[in-house]
Every structure is written in C-alpha cells, then in structure tokens.
Amino acid sequence: MTRFPTYRGRRLRGSKPLRALVRETRLSPDRLLLPLFVEPGEGVRLPVTSMPGVSRTSVDGIVADAREAHEFGVGGVLLFGLPREKDERGSEAWAGDGVVQSALRALKAELPDLLVVTDVCLCEYTSHGHCGVLEAGEVSNDPTLELLARTAVSHARAGADLVAPSDMMDGRIGAIRHALDEAGYPQLPIMSYAAKYASAFYGPFRDAADSAPATGDRRGYQMDPANAEEALLEVRSDLAEGADIVMVKPALAYLDVIRRVKEETSAPVAAYHVSGEYSAIMAAVERGWLDEAAMEEALISIHRAGADILISYWAREFARRS
Numbered sequence: 001m002t003r004f005p006t007y008r009g010r011r012l013r014g015s016k017p018l019r020a021l022v023r024e025t026r027l028s029p030d031r032l033l034l035p036l037f038v039e040p041g042e043g044v045r046l047p048v049t050s051m052p053g054v055s056r057t058s059v060d061g062i063v064a065d066a067r068e069a070h071e072f073g074v075g076g077v078l079l080f081g082l083p084r085e086k087d088e089r090g091s092e093a094w095a096g097d098g099v100v101q102s103a104l105r106a107l108k109a110e111l112p113d114l115l116v117v118t119d120v121c122l123c124e125y126t127s128h129g130h131c132g133v134l135e136a137g138e139v140s141n142d143p144t145l146e147l148l149a150r151t152a153v154s155h156a157r158a159g160a161d162l163v164a165p166s167d168m169m170d171g172r173i174g175a176i177r178h179a180l181d182e183a184g185y186p187q188l189p190i191m192s193y194a195a196k197y198a199s200a201f202y203g204p205f206r207d208a209a210d211s212a213p214a215t216g217d218r219r220g221y222q223m224d225p226a227n228a229e230e231a232l233l234e235v236r237s238d239l240a241e242g243a244d245i246v247m248v249k250p251a252l253a254y255l256d257v258i259r260r261v262k263e264e265t266s267a268p269v270a271a272y273h274v275s276g277e278y279s280a281i282m283a284a285v286e287r288g289w290l291d292e293a294a295m296e297e298a299l300i301s302i303h304r305a306g307a308d309i310l311i312s313y314w315a316r317e318f319a320r321r322s
C-alpha cells in the first residue's frame, strides 16, 4: 500500500459547517465605515457616474442613507462635503453652517447612536483643488495647519464623533490635537490618513467630490506608491503627535503596507478601499465580467492583511448581505 502524506487539506473543506469552524477571518459590518457625499440644498440626489451606487446627496437624503446603513449594522459613516462656493483658502470647510456641519447636526439629532466621522481636508473647498493654501503655486504646509485645525474644531462643535485628516500636511495631527484640546474636546479621537499615497485610484472620487487639482498633482504631499518604509515613518510620527487610529490608503494595492503597519503598531489600523478600487470592480460587475462576490473577497482580504477598520462604498451592501 502506498503511503499517502499525512496532511490532506481537503479534509477540513468538505462541508459548510467544517469550513465555518476553521475560518480564520470574519468581517463584521461594525468594522465598516460608509463614505457619504453631502450636497447643499434639499431633495437633491445626484448619481456619481463613475461610482455606481454612490450619489451626492443633500442632508435629508444623507439622514435616510445613514439610517439604512445604521439599521444594517454598519459601523458608522464618513462625511465629505460639497460646498456652496469654493475660494482660495477653502473657507466653507470651517463654516459653522457648512454642508458637513449641517449634516452632522441633522445626523446627531435623528440618529444619536450612529458614529459620525468627518474627513478633514481643504481640497473639496478650495477653488484650485489642492489640499492646502497655495503660495507661489506650491501648497504651503505651515499656514495650512491652522485652517485644518479650525475645520476639525468646527466639526467637533457640530457633533463629530471622530475626525479624519486626509490632507498629508506635516504636523497636522499635532496641530489638530492641540486645537481640539484647547477648544474643550480632549476626548475627541483622531483617525489619521497616515500613509496616504499619491494614487491614480482616487480618480472617481475626484469626480464625486469635484476636487481634482486645477494645476499640478498631489505628489508634493501624498506618498510615492513605491515606498513602504516611509509609511512606517509617517505612522510613527502621527502616533507621536496624537493620532488614535492610523490609516493606510488605498487598500487593495497596499496590502503589504497594511500588514507592516499592523505589525509595527498596537494602535487600531484602518484601510480605505478607495473609489477607483471600488469602481473597477463595480464596472466589471455591470458588464457581467465579475460577480459581486469579488467585492466581498476584496474586503475580507483587506481585513486579513491587518486592517481593523475598513472604509468602503460597499459597506451598506456588505452589511445587507451579512
């Protein structure tokens, strides 16, 4: 009799309950955050052509979307704002009656148990589309910090549960932490977009948020996709400045970075499955080239790589199926 090697991997794959028993990674919807784009006005819902299933929605619709996500068990929502007007400095970002601030107040009144996170950045609010103030055509780091801090404080005042700076200016976590403490919000946590790459996968988002830079690109402040060591430097420095959660973005193309960040820190790690990563799959699904299970596979892979928190445009759909 020929001896078979002792290991037969298929033994534990023979039935659904056995597979469930030995499953290593489970993604529960409460780890997911759903991004929502807040548009001024009432009764407005503008589908984003390059992001199937995503729309720019006025506050009334945002509340309805958030309620549905909340009822399905999604962990929270992440707000982006489309301002009424843009200017050089992005002043609508910190306006007390700005779109995000109004959405925050409505969400807190209607859904007090829902976790509401806000993106803190200037690119949706500046006329030039850059994430900070321009000086001689360059994004000037230090003068931008005060504006970001102001924006974060205005979100805190309107009821944000967590603020998420995505601008990639140096020193912004420290500046925001300091401003929040001074304004009486020492308990408000910060989720830093710590390792944010200058990625081509943000294309559809820039349609959604109308935030493509009018000139140049973001390579002077976002990270080079070729670098992983540098991600660890960014993460360590943001934690030292007071970040409570660190994020890697994009996600699927940076699973190695997620894993290294997870291994190097004990802080919770978030990952953003960004617009282009989402839309690539959705476009293939629409053509019948991929099954939607591909999206679930992408999300579980990001979690398996080490992300504790996932930001996904598919969060509601994922929760609905769970």
Ligand code: PBG
Pocket (backbone or CB within 6 Å): 119, 121, 123, 131, 166, 167, 201, 202, 203, 204, 205, 206, 218, 273, 274, 275, 276
């Ligand atoms: C703002 C911001 C961007 C994204 C999140 N916050 C765009 C950018 O940096 O150009 C991208 C999100 C996505 O693509 O889904 N700075």
